[in-house]
Amino acid sequence: MNLNFLDFEQPIAELEAKIEELRLVGNDSEIDISGEIKRLQQKSSELTRQVFTNLTDWQIVQLARHPQRPYMLDYVERIFTDFDELHGDRHFADSTAIIGGLARLEGQPVMIIGQQKGRTTKEKLARNFTMPQPEGYRKALRLMEMAERFHLPIITFIDTPGAYPGIDAEERNQSEAIARNLFVMSQLKTPIICVVTGEGGSGGALAIGVGDRILMLQFSVYSVISPEGCASILWKSAEKASEAAEAMGMTATRLKKLGLIDQVVSEPLGGAHRDITVMASTLQKALVNNLMELQHLSLSQLVEKRYKRLMSMGVTKVQ
Amino acid sequence: MSWFKRLLPAAVRTNGVPKKGVPEGLWTKCDGCGAILYRAELEKDLNVCPKCSHHHRIMARERIESFLDENTWHEIGTHIEAVDHLKFRDSKKYKDRIATAQKETGEKDALIVGRGNVLGIDVVTAAFEFAFMGGSMGSAVGERFVQGINSCLEHKIPFICFTASGGARMQEALISLMQMAKTSAALSKLSAHHLPFISVLTDPTMGGVSASLAMLGDVIIAEPKALIGFAGPRVIEQTVRTPLPEGFQRSEFLLDHGAIDMIVDRREMRNTIARLLAKLMRMPVPLERKIN
Secondary structure, eight states, X not given: OOTTSOGGGHHHHHHHHXXXXXXXHHHHXXXXXXXXXXXXXXXXXXXXXXXXXXXXXXXXXXXXXXXXXXXXXXXXXHHOEEEEEEOOXXXXXXXXXXXXXXXXXXXXXXXXXXXXXXXXXXXXXXXXXXXXXXXXXXXXXXXXXXXXXXXXXXXEEEEXXXXXXXXXXXXXXXHHHHHHHHHHHTTOSSOEEEEEEEEEEHHHHHTTOOSSEEEEETXXXXXXXXXXXXXXXXXXXXXXXXXXXXXXXXXXXXXXXXXXXXXEEOOOTTOGGGXXXXXXXXXXXXXHHHHHHHHTSOHHHHHHXXXXXXXXXXXXXXX | OOHHHHHSOTTTOOTTOOOSOOOSSSEEEOTTTOOEEEHHHHHHTTTBOTTTOOBOOOOHHHHHHHHSOTTOOEEEOTTEEEOOTTOOBSSSBHHHHHHHHHHHHSOSSSEEEEEEEETTEEEEEEEEOTTTGGXXXXXXXXXXXXXXXXXXXXXXXXXXXXXXXXXXXXXXXXXXXXXHHHHHHHHHHHHHTTOOEEEEEEEEEEXXXXXXXXXXXXXXXXXXXXXXXXXXXXXXXXXXXXXXOTTTTBHHHHHHTTSOSEEOOGGGHHHHHHHHHHHHTTOOOOOOOOOO
């Protein structure tokens, strides 16, 4: 079983394995099988298209958490130039789960902030499995306020399972750290674009998720609680995660329909990890376009629009 | 064991474990010290045990009634109700959960908001109803909260909120998460207009409510021994796999860690808040009153 393929991609994986085998045979023998390989490749991409047009919400959750999924720094190196990482919250520590710094987007200086996942076990541990400590939110806040001071737009990358359920995180009042960010971001006088690239997990995600434009990659998810968490509370069993995912409607397309996000950024066939270069360039275009639109507004218009949008969030009935 | 208990056959003994669900009556048992209390007496003391000062949970409406001056309450946003926008269904339909909660509590949703006076100071007060789906915050709570703040902005008066909530309302999924941003943004506006916000954390104040409006008070007050935090203690214990420190996530723990300004006895809440507000609003010293 190829680890780069998820369960539901196994038919594709098998086909790809066959193609690989044929290629090896082809190299050694006189018979020309390139036609056959081409035919199988076509079949493989046809199959991929088929599988990927009928994904369930739970399958999308799995894609959002794909071990090969590009992480923030993969995008940073392809989309931005001149990145200088800035460290620390100036109070207690530096967070490795939320990173940030100055960079240029097509020449224009910007502040970028986001959650960075680790790929190997060692990296994952080092980044606290991307469950930010309070210092992460406080560093983000410091950088955002700096951006406002120097009139730099802010771009945030969201990819976290959620806040850190740890004793120390509570001792250092993570509730306040998250709340403060929501409070400040709602009034910050500079454009803010937020992109959910993988998992948008609850308060940990929202703490860098209040902005003028909320973008989501096609196979990313965003929710108030993980489907496992939701299932264990409401269904009393984490096994029901796929049902919970379906019920919550946490995929990009469903959230776009609900009007909670602005744009779904399409991913290459088979997901962002199949072609990071293409993914990065699509995202870059989306960022540049959105930023250009936002920069047409005066800062007071911008903040007023952001506020109105926040106030419009929610569905109630009036009796 | 008392001589009387010793006479009872083992099957009838209760071993001193407090029995849950004592029928409503004249007498009630304190959840803190187990003392048998005369119900009317306890209620007169705002449901604080006269023996051990244990603060029992109270309904939102009771709280408002005991907090504000008599006959000054004007409720805001009573017409706002929750909608099952996602047709959410777990073991029960969200729609049915709302209906049940409404019937059980007599409230339309988990937050009541209104304008009134506290020792003569004009304020808007909000209180979470924990008995309504665990005081969870969905669209209706968020919208009522914002309308309360809008009333403050309009009349240039302070805002007070008593929280008692398990967090965001999962049945509204991402929409409920967004209520954290919505309520925090409204508080940001209140702050920009130099109007005070006093946040009172009561048992329990957790999750998305703690990580938004509750922690944004100019002054943050907690009732004694209230459970306050973001992640639930059980989740933390399962994650870190070490026993939690004593008193973890209780008011006293938060005060020690610099997270809140003070712990105030419920019976002193009116006087304390009025004193604070009068100073923040540069008004004369309010006339303190004893409860009852």
